[in-house]
Amino acid sequence: MQVAGFSPIPAALAGLIVWAAHFGLIYGANAVACARGLAGGRWLGLPLVPALVLGLTALALLAVAVIGLRAWQRLEGGLSGQEGENEPRFMVWLTLAIALLSALAILWEALPVLLVPACA
Template sequence: MGGTDFIRKSLFMIGGLLIWGVHFGLVYAFNALACARHFAGESYLGFGIVPLVIVGTTVVALAGVLVVLLLALWRRGPARASWDRRPVDDFMRYTTMTIAALSFVAITWNGLPVFIVPPCG
């Protein structure tokens, strides 16, 4: 396995975790910025700006994780099956699907408080 091939496969395998990490950082940074700069009470089209942005980033992150999950499920990612498939490719595919599924749950869990807790509560 070449160096760039290993990096590409590893990044694909932890793609769900990377998307979750970016989502986590964006949600909490935006909420903190909205509270610090006092624009958490603003609204756009009748919805609060903070819940709107958090729901939007959550939907985008969930779509990204779903793409990673489906690519791994359909064997279209870097560890796709070929005529000389090895056991490590199946391991990487199942690991990718597991990480993506758990990241999907984590992103959903991070996005739920917007419906329960006020932004600067």
């Protein structure tokens, strides 16, 4: 069933949804690695946990960048184009602002992996 006119709300929250997935994954990955003694392992020649966390972080930042750039283009290009006129400009602006906040949070939360041992 189509929910008329609702989709800009989840779209605006996309950045934070990526943040939530990233946060859950890095926390879960570290918890499992420590509980199962996998933290000493290596992946592509790098220490497992930092490599995994940084890889996930790169993916998450990429996703947020795509979300933010698309919103930016729609703001710059005016909204009357392919998106149609029914999407309030405010929601696109909100998408962009939320993407920026999410990128900051994602980056911030991943940084400790460079400073702190995984399971000490």
